[in-house]
Amino acid sequence: MSLAALFEAHKDTLDKALDACRTRSFFSPFVESPSSKIHGTDKVRAGKEAFEAHLGTSFDLEQPGTVGRTGFEVSPYTQEPLGIDYPRIDVDMMMEAASKAMQSFAHTTADERAGLCLEMAFAFDSHSFENAHATMHTAGQSYLMAFSGSGANAIDRGVEALAYAYKALKDVPTEAEWEKSFGATGVVKLKKTYRTVSRGVAAVICCATFPLWNAYPAIFANLMTGNPVVLKPHPNGILPVAIAVKKARDLLMQHDLDPNMVTMAADTRAEPITIDLLKHDAVQIIDYTGSQRFGTWIEDNFATKLVYTETAGCNGVVIESLKDVDDMLQGLANALCGFSAQMCTSPQNIHIPATGVKTPDGTLSYEDVRDLIVGKVQKNIATPRQCAGLCATIQADETLTLLSDVRAAAQKAGQVLLDSAPYEHPDFPKARTATPLIVEVPASDTSLYDQEHFGPISFIIKEETSEAALANAANMVRDHGAISSYAYSYDPDYLAAAQNAFADAGASLWCNMTGRMPINFAAAYSDYHVTGMNKAGNACLADLAFVASRFRIIQFREPI
């Protein structure tokens, strides 16, 4: 199918995506449930088999600049190496190939690119079962989360970025006639033509726990604007990225385009390649997802490159009053457990006034609310099967060390309300697991909670008043960043004050979320993910700012 035909084939999806960006209503052309009732059992089985076929093999990815093999991934479920190796690349050679690809891709139009990228999005989706298992055994997510988090939900964010890029490109006309009177010489007419041009290679640094959720938006934002993409997976999250890269390259070749518009630069912890990649002159764009420390370093050190980061912060919760005690605290408890709080949107610091929390049935004491939260978490993880579905596994050994460290510190400064322990996964007896640790701290002891503790660690912070709770939570955001913040109040004045306080601190706020949905769910087309106004990142998925600088405009003019 020609690129023009692909555009026609996917135009309806593109229009709906553009519409959803405008109305910010729900839209998805993909299915986020892996249910065999929807997909049939064949697809479900084939995906698992495709994943298993990778194990212990050399991943079949023909790439330029391959100078050996690399890769060492360990499954959080089996704690055994996956045994897959990938091309080890020479950065200079890969950059040369990517830059060459950019030249040949320059002549495609925005429509053609949209057709190609949407075809790619559906191609990615067709691998969602395979990628769900790949994501499970690298990131450690549950099967359900892995299916949607590396599938529909992630591809939706990709198509959203694609739509914004399309809109920004289309804002530039391809030609114009211009006429103006110049005094005595009369009217001058000029024909003007405009060409959108790419910036350079984009290095896309993916994270360990959601290997594709930020990768797809970066892939599509860059391909749409003509910039070749080099994906740098986390050393323990290569397989999901490799599956996507292979698919993208196959599709480019099918359409007689240079496959080096999408390449992968895999590495290992022992021999990291990221810095070499970022520093290369050909790299003009950096899309980074990962730790705040490294993200900040990148923001500080690449002044003349375009840098887009999504990192992490101290996500806070302020509880002033609860209209629906049970439902709201259930939602919070779920978020403390979900994927063992290894999400950039997981709440960590729960600020509760010592003066208690109002409810329609009277005031609950601080201790009541605290104990209700702990109780709901306990109930959530009552059985290994529940734990497996909700908490899944711990992505990295370091998180277990962190759990020990925080527990030790807590025993001095505060008290452990709910201790963490491994649970036995019903399907994977060797899985790396840990139930949530909940620590109570006085508000004054900020040193314990004024940073992100990545993993199933949360703090119940006793505040003097609801005003103090709000002020402290907002200050945490201002000083340390946040991606998702939460407030509970049915006092309109308090809620307005909370919104203003968080807005002033550069953060969005989710208010009175109940347990009817994951409170930290970030919806493509609707929720602007990351404000770019605090230390948790400088970019947003997705807005015009995410795409408008990724290309430039060259103009020609000539008298008619």
Add this chain to the structure above:
Amino acid sequence: MSLAALFEAHKDTLDKALDACRTRSFFSPFVESPSSKIHGTDKVRAGKEAFEAHLGTSFDLEQPGTVGRTGFEVSPYTQEPLGIDYPRIDVDMMMEAASKAMQSFAHTTADERAGLCLEMAFAFDSHSFENAHATMHTAGQSYLMAFSGSGANAIDRGVEALAYAYKALKDVPTEAEWEKSFGATGVVKLKKTYRTVSRGVAAVICCATFPLWNAYPAIFANLMTGNPVVLKPHPNGILPVAIAVKKARDLLMQHDLDPNMVTMAADTRAEPITIDLLKHDAVQIIDYTGSQRFGTWIEDNFATKLVYTETAGCNGVVIESLKDVDDMLQGLANALCGFSAQMCTSPQNIHIPATGVKTPDGTLSYEDVRDLIVGKVQKNIATPRQCAGLCATIQADETLTLLSDVRAAAQKAGQVLLDSAPYEHPDFPKARTATPLIVEVPASDTSLYDQEHFGPISFIIKEETSEAALANAANMVRDHGAISSYAYSYDPDYLAAAQNAFADAGASLWCNMTGRMPINFAAAYSDYHVTGMNKAGNACLADLAFVASRFRIIQFREPI
């Protein structure tokens, strides 16, 4: 009039501006000619008197953080000090006031800001006569150029930036309803609200020769997105900026808005303030116009601030064939003289093949074309009156030094085709003036022409072939940057190759421009000014990239 009423009053202008940005056709609500036939003699006289009333006085500008007086401007026309002093400000105090203003301005809507800014645009325009004289006696432009260059043409670019900012802001809805099915729990409905928020103080660094042309776009791009503007005029270009700042502050106060949304930080060469301003934590945005060296330093050193630069480069001309010899070379000769080539769009390096230049009447030799250009320049400057209208004055003493230096170097490496000399200005006998210097150099002697020589200095470069001419000119752009480049050819293949070569080097190209209009005229709404792809600047007037990052989005959501 309320802000809402201002919006209604100016909505038609805004719609036309938005439309012009889309169609890139001519539009201006302002008059670029200072003719008294259009404006009446009263306005013309009043403007001159208003300017003269400033001379030798303390400029009346009430500003926070004023800690004394500063300013030392010398008129290029009289070479006498203007004798005007301005507030000297304390950077910390001014930043505090600007940041406070930002808070109160946060609650205005995009519509209200558009109403205010358009009212401001017309207010600026109402001072165009006063500002024409102010620009003459600081920048040294001719009266005609100063009237349009600090008036209509500059304000047009401002309104263009305003329109782009409006479009980007309006791309974010203020609220949405969202509903999605979450499996067993059924459909969840959320109400979402979105707030666009400003980034911080914008330091706008203005240049000496066009004090307002880039300032107006920066003012409106920033005010529209809620960022307070601190204008830092060139030490010899304070008065035009001060007039605009006073007008802006008056208007803000009239509408009960904090005037500190627009302030001025004047300084002198002896006691510069720019670095302190740029480094201040409150400054989150830098809009810079000036030298490439300082612009590059800013681009390299403020990684975490938004930096928009327009600097300078080596503007080249390639002549392969001439369809209309007389008209085309006349256009080129005019541009070599216009404001003594002290414009960022003035051509400097003229590449001519030794093999000659085709015309419909046969081939002209290299020497023919060279001599025709020199002859037309000579004719342009035959009388002091012609010189005055076309060349005006030399803004800075340094340019006279540069002229001497280049002449001396040329006498060794090449030859002086047309020497520069002062001319006696008919109205201002003490004016600092210099006629154009034209130097012939062999293509191999790049050291003479591989940098911008700011002022009436141009090079006729003898190239082996037209291909060599193109390659050399494109390499100059790639290595040293360019804002406006020119090609002359009626061979479609050559022209296409030229467009591709310049595009690859990151430059736009004006083709076959004739003398019917100033060939280096950059039209608001139509010509994208600066590509941002070479060393002559990283930003463009105006595109979505110029505005989309100047604000961020904060979001709230709550179950319905």
